[in-house]
Amino acid sequence: MGEVTLELPKGVSFDAFKQTDRICPNCNSKGLSLFYTVADIPVHSCLLMSSKEEAQKYPTSDLQLGFCQVCGFISNVRFDSGLHNYNSTYEETQGFSACFNTFANSLAQRMIDKYDIHNKTILEIGCGKGEFLALMCQLGSNKGIGIDPAYVPERNPDTRSQIEFIQDFYSQKYSHLEADVICCRHTLEHIAPTLEFMQMIRQTITDRPDTLIFFDLPDVMRVLQEGAFWDIYYEHCSYFTAGSLAGLFDISGFNLDDLYLDYDDQYLIVTAYPSRSSTGLDGDSDNNVDKSHLAVNEFRQKCSRKIDYWLRTIRRLTQDGQKTVIWGSGSKAVAFLTTLKLNDEIEYLVDINPYRHGKFIPGTGHEIVAPKFLKQYKPQKIIVMNPVYCNEIQQELDDLNVKAELFAV
Numbered sequence: 001m002g003e004v005t006l007e008l009p010k011g012v013s014f015d016a017f018k019q020t021d022r023i024c025p026n027c028n029s030k031g032l033s034l035f036y037t038v039a040d041i042p043v044h045s046c047l048l049m050s051s052k053e054e055a056q057k058y059p060t061s062d063l064q065l066g067f068c069q070v071c072g073f074i075s076n077v078r079f080d081s082g083l084h085n086y087n088s089t090y091e092e093t094q095g096f097s098a099c100f101n102t103f104a105n106s107l108a109q110r111m112i113d114k115y116d117i118h119n120k121t122i123l124e125i126g127c128g129k130g131e132f133l134a135l136m137c138q139l140g141s142n143k144g145i146g147i148d149p150a151y152v153p154e155r156n157p158d159t160r161s162q163i164e165f166i167q168d169f170y171s172q173k174y175s176h177l178e179a180d181v182i183c184c185r186h187t188l189e190h191i192a193p194t195l196e197f198m199q200m201i202r203q204t205i206t207d208r209p210d211t212l213i214f215f216d217l218p219d220v221m222r223v224l225q226e227g228a229f230w231d232i233y234y235e236h237c238s239y240f241t242a243g244s245l246a247g248l249f250d251i252s253g254f255n256l257d258d259l260y261l262d263y264d265d266q267y268l269i270v271t272a273y274p275s276r277s278s279t280g281l282d283g284d285s286d287n288n289v290d291k292s293h294l295a296v297n298e299f300r301q302k303c304s305r306k307i308d309y310w311l312r313t314i315r316r317l318t319q320d321g322q323k324t325v326i327w328g329s330g331s332k333a334v335a336f337l338t339t340l341k342l343n344d345e346i347e348y349l350v351d352i353n354p355y356r357h358g359k360f361i362p363g364t365g366h367e368i369v370a371p372k373f374l375k376q377y378k379p380q381k382i383i384v385m386n387p388v389y390c391n392e393i394q395q396e397l398d399d400l401n402v403k404a405e406l407f408a409v
């Protein structure tokens with residue numbers, strides 16, 4: 001089947017061109033190839049609003065992805081970190097999901113067993129509400145230091161003897177905090193100057209070569225190969241393949257210990273130690289960059305088909321008078337709705353996190369409801385924003401005696 005021209009929502013474009021003067025923030029090489037634009041999307045997707053009006057008036061900006069042909073890194077070239085405001089109303093936690101907790105538990109236990117992390121000090125950069133750090137401390141009798149501007153002290157009353165929380169961004173001013181393990185999960189993708197950030201971390205541990213570094217972040221290869229437009233949003237300014245992540249660690253002065261995919265192959269897990277000296281390798285190996293390049297080239301077709309599919313499906317359901325809700329109200333749901341420019345076709349988003357109920361998502365201003373609301377609303381279809389949760393959701397629906405058909409993105 002040849003390439004067909006599909007209808008694209010307003011603001012979405014796959015126009016490709018090269019910005020020859022643009023510097024890659026991941027390897028400092030010159031020249032990025034732009035390949036995907038989504039205009040006018042909310043700058044935050046995890047902050048919650050108390051009214052629909054406030055949510056719809058939330059500041060927006062543009063996303064334009066550029067690919068570095070030297071290291072394979074992808075970044076939003078329109079990103080402005082000054083537009084961001086990470087504070088304690090930031091509601092990112094996935095800790096209400098049993099499925100997510102099983103993953104977090106097994107990851108924590110695996111790390112503790114493999115690297116013998118017992119009676120150690122763990123520093124977590126971007127610890128969120130502190131659940132993972134608390135788990136690491138509990139499972140290995142460790143002490144923790146958690147740093148995050150969106151930390152909420154009231155959420156973890158039981159951990160105060162084991163963990164010190166600092167409500168701030170990590171920076172050089174915290175280099176005096178000595179730790180055996182530095183952990184950073186779901187944070188690097190929110191940071192634009194990735195090379196500068198990793199070099200800063202490397203500098204803070206100059207004299208401690210045994211410090212274990214452990215990062216966990218989304219893999220963009222899957223996003224590109226699936227055309228998963230709901231995984232591309234303003235908060236994420238940096239998108240890594242295994243290769244571009246390995247290259248970054250290498251040039252910022254770390255030796256990789258392990259690098260693999262986890263969580264149904266959605267996340268990259270990397271462990272490393274400071275290297276004595278940089279190997280001076282310039283970014284990623286050619287093979288990896290070629291693979292990424294191919295995936296970027298195929299993204300246009302994959303993604304435009306996905307967009308077309310969801311627009312048609314949701315419009316058809318609306319015409320047939322079928323009520324559809326989205327399960328999940330985090331960044332993926334915000335990106336799904338704002339990319340497709342959907343509004344009245346879907347009335348509600350469902351979430352199991354009670355801190356989200358009765359709030360409104362930035363951009364489209366959809367209201368978030370609890371699963372039990374579906375008993376009265378009686379939707380016919382539910383779009384699930386992450387297929388890994390389908391079993392958990394089906395169980396919940398069965399318990400509520402709600403008969404609706406699940407569709408995973």
Ligand SMILES: [Zn+2]
Pocket residue numbers: 024025026027028029068069070071072073283
């Ligand atoms: Zn690069």
